[in-house]
Amino acid sequence: xxxxxxxxxxxxxxxxxxxxxxxxxxxxxxxxxxxxxxxxxxxxxxxxxxxxxxxxxxxxxxxxxxxxxxxxxxxxxxxxxxxxxxxxxxxxxxxxxxxxxxxxxxxxxxxxxxxxxxxxxxxxxxxxxxxxxxxxxxxxxxxxxxxxxxxxxxxxxxxxxxxxxxxxxxxxxxxxxxxxxxxxxxxxxxxxxxxxxxxxxxxxxxxxxxxxxxxxx
Amino acid sequence: xxxxxxxxxxxxxxxxxxxxxxxxxxxxxxxxxxxxxxxxxxxxxxxxxxxxxxxxxxxxxxxxxxxxxxxxxxxxxxxxxxxxxxxxxxxxxxxxxxxxxxxxxxxxxxxxxxxxxxxxxxxxxxxxxxxxxxxxxxxxxxxxxxxxxxxxxxxxxxxxxxxxxxxxxxxxxxxxxxxxxxxxxxxxxxxxxxxxxx
Numbered sequence: 001x002x003x004x005x006x007x008x009x010x011x012x013x014x015x016x017x018x019x020x021x022x023x024x025x026x027x028x029x030x031x032x033x034x035x036x037x038x039x040x041x042x043x044x045x046x047x048x049x050x051x052x053x054x055x056x057x058x059x060x061x062x063x064x065x066x067x068x069x070x071x072x073x074x075x076x077x078x079x080x081x082x083x084x085x086x087x088x089x090x091x092x093x094x095x096x097x098x099x100x101x102x103x104x105x106x107x108x109x110x111x112x113x114x115x116x117x118x119x120x121x122x123x124x125x126x127x128x129x130x131x132x133x134x135x136x137x138x139x140x141x142x143x144x145x146x147x148x149x150x151x152x153x154x155x156x157x158x159x160x161x162x163x164x165x166x167x168x169x170x171x172x173x174x175x176x177x178x179x180x181x182x183x184x185x186x187x188x189x190x191x192x193x194x195x196x197x198x199x200x201x202x203x204x205x206x207x208x209x210x211x212x213x214x215x216x217x
Numbered sequence: 218x219x220x221x222x223x224x225x226x227x228x229x230x231x232x233x234x235x236x237x238x239x240x241x242x243x244x245x246x247x248x249x250x251x252x253x254x255x256x257x258x259x260x261x262x263x264x265x266x267x268x269x270x271x272x273x274x275x276x277x278x279x280x281x282x283x284x285x286x287x288x289x290x291x292x293x294x295x296x297x298x299x300x301x302x303x304x305x306x307x308x309x310x311x312x313x314x315x316x317x318x319x320x321x322x323x324x325x326x327x328x329x330x331x332x333x334x335x336x337x338x339x340x341x342x343x344x345x346x347x348x349x350x351x352x353x354x355x356x357x358x359x360x361x362x363x364x365x366x367x368x369x370x371x372x373x374x375x376x377x378x379x380x381x382x383x384x385x386x387x388x389x390x391x392x393x394x395x396x397x398x399x400x401x402x403x404x405x406x407x408x409x410x411x412x413x414x415x
Contacts, residue, residue, distance in 0.1 A: 023277035026269050027284070034288040041292055045299035052302035142310060144389060189385075 057124065060137040061096060061108060064126040070098035070105045079215060086207045089114055093207065095215055104129045104216040107208060110139070113200035117192040118142040125204040129216075136162045136201055141193075148193035155187055158194070167205045175202045226325070227337065232397075233321050234341050237314035239348070239393035245361055248349025250308045252342035254293055255315045259338045261289040262319055263331050282323045286316045348396050356387035 054075070061074055074096035082092040089112065096108040106128050113121040121141040126134035136159050143149045151158045161184060176182030177194050186194045208215065241251040265285045266273075273281055294312050297305040305312075318341075326334050353360060386392045 020274045020277055023269075023273045023281075026272035027277060027281045030265065030269055030281075031284055031288065034285070034292075038288060038291055038295075041295045045295045048299040049295075049302075052298065055302075140306065147385065147389070 056139050057096075057110065060124040060139060063137055064108060064124060064135045065098050065106060070100050072097070072099045074098045074108060081207065081211060081214065083207055083211065086210060087111065087203055093204075097216065106134055107212075107215050109204045109207070111200055111204050113196040115192075115196045115199070116141060116143060117148050117190070117196070118144060121193070121196060121200070123197065123200055123204075125201055127205065127208045129212075131166050131205070131209060131212075133162050133165045133201070133205065135159065136197070138197075143193050144190070147187065147190040150187040150190065151193075151197070155185070158185065158187070161185070162201055165201075167202075167209055172202075175199075230322055230325055231337060231340055231344070234318045234337065235344060235397065237317050238311060238341075238345060239397060240390045241308050241311040242345050242348040242352060242393055242396075243356065243388045244353045245346065245349040246304075247308050248345040250304050251311050251315070252345045254290075254297075254308075254312055255318060256338060256342055258286060258289050258293060258315050259319055259322075259334070262286045262323065263334065265289075266323065267331070279320075279324055283316065283320050286319045286323075287313075290316050344397075344400065347400060348393060351396050351400075352387045352392055356384050356392065 058075060065074065077097045077099070079095050079097065080092040081095060082090065084090050087093055091112065094110040096110070097104065098106040098108070106126055108124055108126045111123050111125060113123060119142045121143065122139040124137040124139055126136070128134050138151060138159070141149065170183040174181065174183045176198055177184050177186040177191055179186055179191055180195070182198070184194065184198050238251050238255065242248040262282065262285050266278075266282060269281060269285075270278075290313055294305070294309065297309065297312070322334055322337055326337075350360065387396070
């Protein structure tokens with residue numbers, strides 16, 4: 001490094017009063033400049049970041065919806081619904097709507113499972129117009145590698161188990177992992193993650209059932 | 218300060234600097250990305266501190282180091298989210314921890330040479346990479362898992378042997394500390410052998 005460090009090496013002298021003030025001023029100026037740079041970067045990257053985040057949604061929608069079944073652009077045909085009583089979060093749920101010839105086909109909810117083992121798990125839950133689940137995709141998670149993330153590794157088919165389920169299949173009390181008397185498998189050594197995902201999927205179905213008219217208005 | 222004592226200080230700092238980043242060392246790619254991010258942050262903060270150094274007293278320096286490092290990390294985070302999004306998703310949660318890591322090192326060494334800080338940071342990055350390689354081989358039986366995140370499409374994972382679930386302990390955070398312990402034991406053993414030979 002070509003950094004000079006002479007000043008600090010000087011023997012300690014009685015400090016001039018306000019020399020630390022000079023330091024604060026210098027620091028203040030530097031930080032103001034850096035903050036301006038940060039603000040600039042934030043606005044310069046915002047579009048790309050949103051795009052990057054959309055990329056996951058686009059891929060998820062493609063995986064969940066059969067291209068034959070709809071003819072609109074669900075990514076643009078969205079509605080936001082806030083239903084803390086059902087979802088358990090103040091955050092609005094974004095819903096992507098698939099239609100064919102104007103008739104509703106499916107709703108894909110971008111929702112979160114707030115109670116993951118290591119923070120919220122972001123999900124895409126696709127529900128057919130009649131209320132049956134089409135499928136579930138995980139958009140983002142911080143679950144423990146090897147344990148909580150088995151839905152993308154060892155138990156890659158686990159998420160497929162949701163396809164075709166509905167509010168009545170299985171009945172409400174069995175909408176959980178087998179360990180809790182439910183119908184769904186847990187992962188080897190990890191119960192919290194599947195429990196959180198199952199709960200979030202169930203809540204999405206409830207939200208859909210309660211608000212289908214508004215969702216497709 | 219005697220030579221051995223300064224060595225002990227180096228060891229202690231290396232450990233403290235490493236700890237926040239250890240969790241990212243479950244794969245070689247993860248370790249590399251966090252290591253590189255730490256080195257870039259280090260280079261930027263050191264340059265900024267050198268510019269401001271003449272005005273900063275010991276007490277303002279502490280705040281300055283933290284704030285400057287935080288700004289630099291925030292900039293790196295934005296850049297990564299915009300242009301290296303997959304890599305950010307894989308290791309992004311660990312990025313802000315680099316600030317703590319740098320603050321430790323800078324504050325302890327503020328009066329001594331930046332060359333020493335550089336050596337320490339390089340040692341920390343090297344240790345991360347070694348841990349990443351070891352943990353990935355033991356835990357997953359592969360190398361360069363997720364390399365496409367860092368290097369673009371062509372790089373591919375090298376599978377050394379196939380495992381069903383992998384050796385989980387190696388991949389979980391405690392595995393990082395066990396691996397670090399083994400690495401330190403190895404280093405101590407080598408040092409001892411060298412000093413015995415002299």
